[in-house]
Amino acid sequence: MRMAIKFLFHAALMLALPLGAVAAAPQGSLVIIGGGLRPDNDAVWQRIVQLAGGPGARIAVFASAAAEPAPVAAAIVDSLNRYGADAFQIPLAVKLADSDFRKAADDPLLADAVRGAGGVFFSGGDQARITQALVRADGSRSAVLDAVWDVYRKGGVVAGNSAGAAVMSSTMFYAPKTVFATLRGGVTDGQEIAPGLGFIGDDVFVDQHFLVRGRFARMIPAMLKKGYKFGLGIDENTAMVVDRRRRVEIVGSKGALLVDLSHATTDAASAGFNIANAVISYLDRGDLYDLSTHTFTPSPAKAGGRLAQRKDLVADPVFSPDILGRNALVQLMENLMNNRRSEAIGIATSGANSPLPELGFQFTLTKTRDSVGYASAAPASYSILNLRLDIRPLDIGQSLRTQ
Secondary structure (H helix, E strand, O other): OHHHHHHHHHHHHHHHOOOOOOOOOOOOEEEEEOOOOOOOOHHHHHHHHHHHOOOOOEEEEEOOOOOOHHHHHHHHHHHHHHOOOEEEEOOOOOOOOOOOHHHHHOOHHHHHHHHOOOEEEEOOOOHHHHHHHHEOOOOOEOHHHHHHHHHHHOOOEEEEEOHHHHOOOOEEEOOOOOHHHHHHHOOOEOOOEEEOOOOOOOOEEEEOOOOOOOOHHHHHHHHHHHOOOEEEEEOOOEEEEEOOOOEEEEEEOOEEEEEEOOOOEOOOOOOOOOEEEEEEEEEEOOOEEEOOOOEEEOOHHHOOOEOOOOOOOEOOOEEEOOOOOOOHHHHHHHHHHOEOOOEEEEEEEOOOOOOOOOEEEEEEEEOOOOOEEEEEOOOOEEEEEEEEEEEEEEEHHHHHHOO
């Protein structure tokens, strides 16, 4: 019964609420944080406060996604205030004790408080709770959500960490399976995926905890299902700052992955998930990517560090036995760029103790004429653009039996 209610609610969202559609282009910025934001990440916290108006900026904090909203909101308010903001909690959450979230979502006083702020911050937790709290049951925007959009349209900042990042695109993961199970079984509207709040627009899919948890592989089936050509996945303790011209700057600890399916194809006649000619790029901190022109600008630290093919590079096989492992994809990309070989292979399996452990997927990365890397000297870090990615099912058991 609960799943049926969920499905009907999100079906109403999909039919009745074009959340990403606005009359005029927003003049504000987005700060999309991949989760695990540390209290001492000066670059991200300071940027949020700066974009909200600088010292003394009013920032409305939503802990709507949290299982315990009050202490989570208090901690975020404290962090923002330590960086110079005048932050305050919006008491609107499904899990907030002694509160009716439906009434709160349409409270004109709360809506006015949000509208008077220079910025909004959505906490981590469960992104389904954010849409449940802020979107009416009929699929229309609540008064408070309208106020959040007003802040964004008029030049304020909308920031979100983890679950707060997931709602930035018009489609979000709602009740996802594991990454491997998503590759095996795909995604269904109203179950694994559902409408987000659409701040970044309808053309870019956003995901979080991306490289640490190997989530790049689950993004691709979701993008194919909904027709997205571009996806951005941001890693932990790191943010994508998207300005009003849709330029993306990577800020914080690590980086983000850009997935481009513009020229990708699938073979419907082949059993199992497959894709050919996808293109992936790793954007490191300080890099800029323009979503309107699809152009890349390396960070100042890498401006003169374009990698050249050298004869002294190793030519060992480039391989990962667990491509879905922690940061395994980026490591494989770096190893390929520092190798004379043109191809790298990564394998994903469901694990030895799982059903059908002999089934897996092969991920093939290939350098093309468009592939390029940039490196900084100290500390050593890489930006890697335009590696081709192909994914195909792999019957490991069959391969072993034919040896």
